[in-house]
Amino acid sequence: MKIELTNYGIKRIRQGNPLIQEEDLRQPIKKIPLEWVTFVDNKNNYIAAGYLGKQNKGFGWVLDQTQRPIDQAFIMEKFQQAIEQRQAFFADETTTAFRLFNGEGDGFGGVTVDYYADYLVISWYNQTIYHFQKLIVDSLLNVFPTAKGVVEKIRFKSELKESRWLAGEKPQEPLIILENGVSYAVYLDEGYMTGVFLDQKEVRGRLTEGLAAGQKVLNMFSYTGAFSVAAAYGGALETTSVDLAQRSLPKTQEQFEVNGLSLEQQRIIVMDTFDYFRYAARKNLTYDLIILDPPSFARNKKKTFSVAKDYGRLIEDSVEILSDEGMIIASTNAANLPIKKFKQSIEEALKKKEVSFQLAESYRLPADFPASNFEESNYLKVLFYTIKK
Incomplete structure (x- = not known):
């Protein structure tokens, strides 16, 4: 699906801002499409690819500007790059909890992943990204197969339960993580917050x-x-x-x-x-x-x-x-x-x-x-x- 952007919206993308706002769209959207979309200018020229999805920050995200398909290989590459950039955290024995993937900061807005001593907590920030839940979780576990278990948090308006186990085993709780050598008790499946x-x-x-x-x-x-x-x-x-x-x-x-x-x-x-x-x-x-x-x-x-x-x-x-x-x-x-x-x-x-x-x-x-x-x-x-x- 193609979505036409205003000149101002195109300018913001070219300046490196991946966040789409509602006013960046040339035409109002009655129903948000649950699919990847191509953003174009008024001459139908490719500007970027991404998706529309309502969340606190805005109305959608740019994920790519190189005309690559947004598929499992693309998503795995994003996760792989993020993991490589956090090798110093994995190597630090005094800290066993940190953010593994930070949404738009790691090139993929709308989803974050936190690492808690071999367990992963995935947060979904809009309905559209959650539509691709299976694809994204499979991509993550392909590049991070050592995860003992995965919890998800639903951080958008929904009838779904705000927190639930997706995969793997549940840890004995509280799970004790380390940060700067200090121990903290966390509960990965207690609502939105874990305790730290x-x-x-x-x-x-x-x-x-x-x-x-x-x-x-x-x-x-x-x-x-x-x-x-x-x-x-x-x-x-x-x-x-x-x-x-x-x-x-x-x-x-x-x-x-x-x-x-x-x-x-x-x-x-x-x-x-x-x-x-x-x-x-x-x-x-x-x-x-x-x-x-x-x-x-x-x-x-x-x-x-x-x-x-x-x-x-x-x-x-x-x-x-x-x-x-x-x-x-x-x-x-x-x-x-x-x-x-x-x-x-x-x-x-x-x-x-x-x-x-x-x-x-x-x-x-x-x-x-x-x-x-x-x-x-x-x-x-x-x-x-x-x-x-």
Whole structure:
């Protein structure tokens, strides 16, 4: 099937952007075709090949511009190249979990594959790519036959179960993976999340190396407490992990326990983040290092939180309970928030609190999460600020 693109859409592709937006199409599409398509100009000349599929980022992906057929050989080659580029991760005995294939960053938007100690987790981001599930999974297992088992995650609107086993054996759970020498308990088939966000490995690595040694650490939106565990492993004096989800308490305890770390110096609190800020201020609690890694958007019974609108409040509340010389690690995975705006919102809040501050370190996506040539692809932004009151 041929799809005619606008001149602007063609220009973006030629500049290296593989993401198709709805406005790039010359004609509106009533029903998205579940097939590979050829993108053409208004004279019917070949521009690229790929597919249309609705997902958060856009309306489809360019996969090739060389007129090759998109078949099993093509897909196997993409997986093979990705695996070869990650040989350093396979060779590192202190890390046994990483991203094996990062969608558009590895030349094939709409699907990602994570490696967890010989098990694979495939995420599908739109209906069209899922239509080719068998072809893609067969291609992957042809180039990676040593996989012990495969789980899939459905990350688009669907009646399908969000997570299920596709192939191979199920591991004994929790499956224990290593990252920078630290153990983490993961559950590969528990909904969308496994227990650890692999894109934060470098930030956790800094904590493991001793960035928080001898310090009191507060980890907000802590999920399963992975940052807290890395900080404790790296010599933190004590950690406090705060998350609204009830499951965060047993999940975080488990992460400390699999590392043989005493729970005596670790506080795990189930509470709304903003409520905890108020509680800590009332009790005159202070922290040397505060980690902020909220979801892009969250809603509880009382209110909604959006990174774009509310991050400044998080920073202001953090300053209130930060020690006289402390650090805030500010993180977001909001793809639609450019790093410049994120930095601006943090620094405006710090100026409002009349403290002196310095950007000490910054992190984007690690090497196993290659980004493509458009800003939203490199979604992770982590800024370390040293602050003096």
